[in-house]
Amino acid sequence: MTKVLSYIMGATIAFSAQSADIMVNQSGYLPAGDKFAYVLAEQASDVQLISVADGRVVAELERSGEVSLPDARKVTTVDFSQIKTPGWYQLETGSGQSVPFQIGDDTYLPINERLVHALYLQRSGMAVQDISTGMNRPESHMLDGQIFRADEFHKAGTQLDVIGGWYDAGDFGKYVATTTITVARLLEAYRQTPQLYSQTKLPGSNKPAIIDESIYALDWLLKMQREDGAVYRKVSGARWPAKIGPWQDNQTRFIYGVSTPETAKFAAAMAFAARIIKPYDADLSRQFLSAAIHAANYLSSQNEQYIDWKEGDDSGSGPYMKNKFDTEASLDTDVDDRLWAYAELYITTGQEKFKAAFQENYDPQWVDIFEWKNPAAMGVWHLILAEEKGEFRDQLVNDLALVADRYIQQAQQSPFRVANQRFIWGSNKMTAEAGILISWADFAQGRLDNRASVQSQIDYLLGANAFDMSFVTNSGTYSVRNLHHLYQIATGVSLPGYLVGGPNEMAQAGVAPKNMGMLSYVDSKKSYAVNEFAIDYNASLIGLIAVHHAYFNHY
Template sequence: MVFSAHSADIMVNQMGYLPSGDKYAYLLAEEPSDIQLLSVLDGRLVAKLESADAVSLPDERRVRAIDFSQVKTPGWYKLVSDNGQSVPFPIEADAYEPLNERLVHALYLQRSGMVVNDRATGMNRPQSHMQDGQIFRTDAFHKAGTHLDVVGGWYDAGDFGKYVATTTITVARLLEAYRQTPQLYSDTKQPGSDKPAIIDESIYALDWLLKMQREDGAVYRKVSGASWPAKIGPWQDNQTRFIYGVSTPETAKFAATMAFAARTIKPFDADLSRQYLSAAIHAANYLASQDGQYFDWQEGDDSGSGPYMANKFDKEASLETDVDDRLWAYAELYITTGQDKFKRAFQDNYDPQWIDIFEWKNPALMGVWHLILAEEKGAFRDQLANDLDQVASRYLQQSQQSPFRVANQRFIWGSNKMTAEAGILIAWADFAKGRLDNRTSVQSQIDYLLGANAFDMSFVTNSGTYSVRNLHHLYRIATGVSLPGYLVGGPNEMAQAGVAPKNMGMLSYIDSEKSYAVNEFAIDYNASLIGLIAVHHAYFNHY
């Protein structure tokens, strides 16, 4: 079985490397080989390199690392072996800045409830889903069929569903990237705006989240049609769109995101900041009235949208409880309000088992990280930093044993997002301990996503010499318009669409628009890569 569409036997980060950064390429070869680094400009030999010991892929092909970190001179290069060569790649200080702009701008292209006329991409679509939405099932506050204004927000993925679970973690990841390295984002603005584009996008999504809060502080889970849409543009999707029931996990993620946003948005808009904090406290009061996890869910709620709760594919322990979601909420509320009751609630519910990568299934890590930043030195902070470091050690070990040094070894739906988040976790553990030891591993996660993988392919559309072409996205399929800056889900051993090869680990991928289980984009995937680039940048700029 052939997994790569290209003849190259040397895989590189196709977006390039930083002059003072770590630089690894990978040779697919049974035996070691001498490698030459050549200048693309004049063909000059820059360095002779050796390949390291091999690690085997699931199909038993051998992967060998090539270290050329000693080369720091900006320019365009290629690596050449006896059997082939890499694509050309740059070494330059701003290697990831165009990518970063595309990743943020892709979220703008996902906006619902407004005209999108984008010169950069050619996307030109009318306003869509301006009637969102109707209450799907009668609850204590609204009868079924009642219309509430929930227009706006982002389409979650390649179809037209809008979800609180992923919108919250996406906004939080954007705001954290801005908090971590504001200089990366300060100069990129939407036309007519005085705010960084990453802040504008966050506010657009936050406005929609506010609309999803019920009168008692609880938060509705999602907005979608009762049937999956056809391969059409969003303005052509005329089915009735429903608002589905509240849950405590979504309400907790909402409370956390709003409390964090209140801090981050305050310098840009103090009135909005106050509104966010009020909504966060209202959500927290609802949570206080609920003893455990609660979902207003019935069979049929997922006939046209994703469940975003425990299901036959998602069975993680964190989905059996809302403690992880509440931990994040308590942390953010404590930091923003200074009220000790929230810190006590965090400490009473804290268990290190909930420290893992930041995702909708388990967002506790963001709260842990922000507490580490906020707390003075002491036993509580030390415990959090030590617990985080233990988890990072596990990911580091996996990275060191993996082809292409991939820290995430769960190749399931959204594995590329998980890879980016594993890199962020490793970086945060470094920073929490006051060290810069594992920058190489963080770089390796970026490299893998941008071409240093078995497919010699960047998993971000229009980003690299060979990048994803057949994105599963209804608008792209319906119109043929290219959508740049979209990170796809990546290898997925379960291959639910029945197109990609199953049970092949990092080889369970195919660049096909029919394979939604590996080639669909989602807003939180982009957010994770944005966050990964931000923490990587922080290694060079005094985190």
Template sequence: MTRTLILLLFTVLSGLVNAKMLVVNQLGYMAEGDKLAYWLKPTAIDATASKYEKVALFSLDQQRDIAEFDVQLQAQLPDERPVAVVDFSRVKNTGWFQLVVGDVRSTPFQISSHSYHDLAQRLIHALYLQRSGESVTDPVTGMARPISHTKDGVIFRSDPFHKRGKALDMTGGWYDAGDFGKYVATTTITAARLMEAFRQSPEFFESQPSELQNHGVNTNTSRADTAVEPRLPAILVETQYGLNWLLKMQRADGAVYRKLSGAHWPAKIPPWQDLQTRFIYGVSTPETAKFAATMAMASRIYEPYQPSQSRRYLQAAVHAWRYLELHPEQYIDWQKGDDSGSGPYIKNKEDVEASLDTDIDDRLWALAELYITTEQDKFLTEFEKLYDSQWVDIFEWKNPAAMGVWHLLLTLENAHPLYPKLANDLKAKADHYVEQANNSAFGIANQRFIWGSNKMTAEAGILVAWSDFIQGKKDHRAVVQSQIDYLLGANAFNLSFVTGSGTYAVRNLHHLYRIATGVILPGYLVGGPNEKAQAGVAPKNMGMLSYVDSEKSYAVNEFAIDYNASLIGLLAAHHAYFRQY
């Protein structure tokens, strides 16, 4: 079977039935923002832009065409199908629309002044549905499940503080993905990304109450320290659920345990039926550093709402750093067998980045956040000693240094000797992603189609936005918008990668609770195209076409908490461009 025939087979399985497609952001566009759509033709052609017909914008409210646009050939897909771009940014009208050329119509979409508020709520709401250690009764989705995993957890391997088999209270936190593991690596990244999203665009999250509050569900996990202190915004309520679990994972000497899971991968069952013993796996310096950074950051974010809890977060951060000072080299308490029922979240055959050979990137993030929160120069001095531009890249558990760089740029005076170095390094990496976007079909800044490529796409957009803001410019707002567009339907599959979000959205989420119960879970961003296709279901080695909407394809269709957090962060960064409107 040829590569093209294989692609066509999986295209049909993914619900792509039209040979010609006009693909759009199915959740719509900002009235004052950038608006790009894409026209896919079925076969490669020898054509210039003049060979394409004009595309009309049809108002569904007025039942008439209101504008017409030229089409420009943009790029080719891996199967050699041409992709042309339609730029209709000049349209400021609000309402419902379709793009039309001949007998081909796009999905309907809105143009409005608040296109992504509801999406942000759904993405946060999905984290609530991932809560472990408490019952969830949710009128929005119909999820009703009893409390689960109430005995988390048991020490897996003896250490100087606890013997093997000792039970500790590690209940709470979020299930990381479609199974029931809980990881410090991704919980820290998720909590930090949510806090940064709120810090950057607080009005975006304060403008509407959460869906759960609208339906009378109490999502508060903690109260203000006094009756006169302000109520936590919903995004910070949810973040704190993750933070409170992280505090439990810190050992008496400041070190932080890596993860908690069963020794075997769970079957396709809901969480309350997973009765296997759940183990706490060894400490590591990378997780301890990410913990220190997250807690130092949390101390600043929560100080206006909960001063005493803010101090608790800072104490935990400083305690973690003292452990790191006593252990200057990367240390990971890992042995063969630790990953029999959970993800490794260390260097392995799939994750081979250079940043996983060291914990310098993690320490850089911790040092930056500790300096900003404590204002103690010793942390900045140590940051300068360790810093190297190679660590400036997208923010992820493999390399979180960029968050520290960003926050230092917001804190340091322009005259500080470190400032231009950090700004230039951030810009160089952003320029790299902009160049990739400009040379890619659909304007995708991330061109590594591996496990979690959708998260990487969102993070690349955030990094581009950060560089714009530091430069005091808005040159690449359209690139940032294109990352949102791609994730929400402007792609080769005419498919929104967020469940329940868009006319044609992912339906077959790989998630044990969904598979076991049939409950539809909206607001879950899936991993997306992965040319390694480790599950053996999606087509391999097809770049952005290595995707299929199948619950069996965990390598492309599983959700993870940090995926949602990255899209929330992208929406917040995008919103920051529009504060003048």
């Protein structure tokens, strides 16, 4: 064992000797789905699939495709996709066993429900009483918030009502950038596979929980729109909060300046929401569309990216703009954000001016995974769904396929078949989004060719990784235990269904090992750079499970 691996293993949870060298998706597999496991042991012994019920050897399996980890350990793949009988199984080699795992039709329903419910647990501006977790916290941040810096509509210190919304992560900031993409990802998951969500409802509601959560966040977003249609960026205190519950954070909470990137993402999310929410609440749908058009009108008056930001705005919250860590070219412009807005506005309103604006500003360089840094891909995807056959649609399909091919190739060459190879802040979210993009390219071309690659991204996040650990709290035999989350640190209350950021080579907290690719991770509550949850992380895994489900249910 190398010194690096020894450090990583020592800093994380103590693993059973039985499970140290065979990694599986700890939530399990679908009977008709693709099934891969991974073996780290150096010896070349074959692998047996064992029925947990009776100890019977179900299959003798071979290992293939040796790939090296950053610390030079070898990873081989075991394919047992031919096993379709529901039940509980384990994989064994001469040196150990995997954790038990299930093959079943409803394998991903429990984790999907936890992932959605985690967003309920992140609600601000209301009391949260939750039997499943034991969370019982009073209402919090009921004075949000004050204008931080004067603008043409409000003096500094003006009190506005921006109560509500979700806490973005383990602290108490609320951001338009991540709320918009989280809502859109939830609504897209519901649009793609509504049957996954129809039975899960909050007490007293007739709507699916995923719709209720989306509406809760959308209501907050409406409050963040200024009189002229522009949208404020975020709400937070001027200092990072201590390790306390949100109701104990009594510092003044400020509303920080408007920006065109946030305004464009707001317009896109609202226009999309107007379509999805309409069957549940037509009046609310009209309100969302009106807000989207108001935001679009503001954008038409601003030809260049504009961000009302000054030194000190980020003293108690994340920047969510270009900074020393986030340097992508998409952050130098708001074109990618506008593209998403134009696409959604065109589809919802049918107005040709929005399609013309999309075509005028479109460049294939903006087609990549969907994230707050660059949300254009969802607009591309929705236009592909909405457009009739023709040159315009063909171009979008081709551009999407080219990006998907790059991720597929990366997955084929990677340990654990991971499509995303940028191990930076939020790499787990990027992995999920790469899987979604691959599926979109498949569906856009009317094919199902890369389902196995999509499955592998789910597998990696749920246990088939170098740590033999699910990156989602309370999901799997071994899962993240030491979440960086102020409420959990302060109270000890278990928070299930939280996807953490994952391996990050920069390791800004100074706890995880740096520059080790997918090994730059440690399960430590001190390591906020790898072990903090964020709402958009969960949303991406929800979306990944939804598109995977669509492969089996007529996408």
